[in-house]
Amino acid sequence: MARTILWRLLYALPIAFGVSLVCFMLVYIAPGDPLQTVLPPDANAEMIEIVKRAYGFDKPLPVQFAQWLWRAAHGDFGLSVATRRPVSLEVGGALANTMVLAVFAVPLSFAVGAGLGTLAGCAPPGRLGRTLDRLVTGTAVMGVSVPNYWLGLVLVIVFAVELSWLPASGMGMGGSDGFSVLRWADLHYLVLPVVTLALVPVGIIARSTRAAVLEVRGQDFVTTLRAKGLTELAVVRHVLKNAAPGMLAVMGLQFGYLMGGSILVEPVFAWPGSGTLLGRAIVNRDVPVLQGAILSLALIFVATNLAVDLLQAAMDPRVRRA
Amino acid sequence: MTGAAPLAELDDLRVQFGAGPDAVQAVRGVSLHVMPGEVLCLLGESGSGKSVSMRALLRLLPPQARVTGGVQVEGQEVGRLSGRALRALRGGTAAMVFQEPMTALDPVYTVGQQIAESVQQHRGGTRAAARARALEVLDLVRVPDAARRLDAYPHELSGGLRQRVVIAMALACRPRLLLADEPTTALDATVQIQILVLLRGLQRELGMGMVLVTHDLGVAAEVSDRVAVMYAGQIVEQGPVRDVLRRPVHPYTRGLLASVVRADGVEAPGIPGSPPDLRRPPPGCAFAARCPAAVGACSAAVPAEQKVGPGRTARCVRVGESVAA
Structure with a gap:
C-alpha cells in the first residue's frame, strides 16, 4: 500500500508541473500583449523597455517560468490588475466562499445521485421496476440537460420572488466576511445555490451509478450470491461494493467541479466564489488572477484525482496489488 | 428403485426465454428425480438445456424466463416458496457449484x-x-x-x-443436495480430475444427493450413478450409468459415445449436422434430422418416453428395435 501511495504521488508531480506551465503560458497564449494593459498607449520605446525589465519580460522564458513558479509556490501571483489586491487574497477568499457551497452540494449530490442510481439499477423486474427505472433515468437526464444557471434563475423567481421563502442572492447581511454556516439566517442564503449546483452532479452520478450497478448485477458472482441464499439487501451490498471504485471516479470528477465553483451559477446568485472571480477576471483580462485561480483549481483537481486513486486502491484488492 | 421419496424432482419442466415467435424453448418437458445419496449426471452438449433445468431447481433463472411444470426439492414446490423459505433452500438444503470459478x-x-x-x-x-x-x-x-x-x-x-x-x-x-454445473470444464485437465475425485469423495462422505451437469462422457462415467442424456431441451435417454454408456438405446447417445476421442488415436466421427433452432423446434423427434436411423414416423410427433429396462427410459420410436439389436 505504501508503495502504491508513493507511486501515485510521483504520478501527480509531472501533472502538476504541466498544469503550472500552461498557467504560466496563459500570458502568452492570451491574445494581446500583456504589457499593453499596463502601459499607456503613447509609451515610447525607452518606457516599454523599462516596464519590460520591471516585470521581468526581458529574461528568457525558462527563467521567467522558474521565477514565476518559485513565487507561485510561495503563494505569490502578484497583484490583480483590476483591484490591485494580491492575487492570493482574491483567489483565497473566492475559493473559501465556493467551498462553503461545495461543503453542502457535495454530500447532497452524492447521496441523492448514488441513491437514485442504485434504486434504478436494482429496480425489480416487472412494471413497477420499469416505471421506477424510467422515472429515475428521466430525472437524471433532465439534471444533465437542463442548463443549471437557467434552473437557478427559475428557482430564484419561484422561491425568492414569488414565494419570498428564500433570499435571491448574496451571502447575507454580513457579506462574505461576516458569513457563518453556523448561523441559521445565513444558511438560508445557501439553499438555492447549493440546490442549483447539485443538479448536474446528481444527474451524472445517478446515471453512472445505475450503469455500474447494472453492469455488476449482470456478473456471474451475483448468481452465486443468490444461490447462497442471501437476502436481496445483502446482494445489493455486494453489488455496491463492486461498483464503488467506478462510482468513486465519477464522484471525484464532480467533487473537483463543485470545488472549482461554477462560472455560470455563482453570478446568478451573486455568490463571491471562484466562479464569479474567474468570470470577472476573464472580462477584465486580469491575467495574474486568472493564473492564480486556474492553477489553484487545477491543483484541486489533481489532488482530488490522487485521493480518488488512493481510495480506489484501498477499496479494490485487485487495484491494490497491481 | 427403493420406496424412499426423491430428494429433488422435475416434473414436465418447461422453460421459455422471451415471448412471441422468437421465444426460445430452452427446456421442453423434462422429468427427472434424484434420490438422497445418489449422483445423477445431466449429459448433453451446450444449449441442450442442462444448466437451465438445474438452475430451475433453485429458482435461479433470470426473470424473463417463463417456467412451467413441477419443481420439487424435499417435497416442497420450489415455485411456490416464500422469500424466506427460498433463501433457506438456496445454500441451505441445496447448494450449487458453478462452472467458472x-x-x-x-x-x-x-x-x-x-x-x-x-x-x-x-x-x-x-x-x-x-x-x-x-x-x-x-x-x-x-x-x-x-x-x-x-x-x-x-x-x-x-x-x-x-x-x-x-x-x-x-x-x-x-446441504443435502449438491448441484454442480460443469464444475470442471473451466479447469486444466489435471486439476479436473482432482476436483472430480474430491466432489465424488465429499458426496459419499456427506451422503449428499448430487446433480452433475456435464458434456463430458468421461466425467459422467467416472462419478455418476445414473445419467440423463439431454438433447434440444428434452431428456432423450435416462438410466443407470453402466447400462446407458455400455448399451445406449437412443441414436443420439450412441453418436455421443462414438464421437469421444479414443485412446488409440482413431479419429472420432462426430455427429453430422447441428441441433435444431429452439425458437422453432421440429414437431417430431428433435434428433430426427441428424439421425442415421430416422424413419417417417420420427418427424410426425415427439416420441414418448418409453421404458426400456429397469430404471431406463428413452425417447425414440425405434426403441424396441434398438434393444433387440
Missing part, C-alpha cells in the same frame, strides 16, 4: 468472508463462529494452508483452488 466469486470480498457470509445467513451465530466454520470447510475441500487462504482474495488463487473455494462455500451449511 474465475467469475463465480465476488472479487472484492475475501474467500473467508464469502464462506462465512453463507454460514451466518443460514445458521446465524457470531462472525467468529462463521469464520471457524469457513476454515473447517476449506480444510474439508483440502485447500492447503487454509488458515492463510481464508484472508485471500479470489484473484490471488489459482483456478483449481478457486473451484475448491466454491465447493467449500456450497458445502458450508451441509
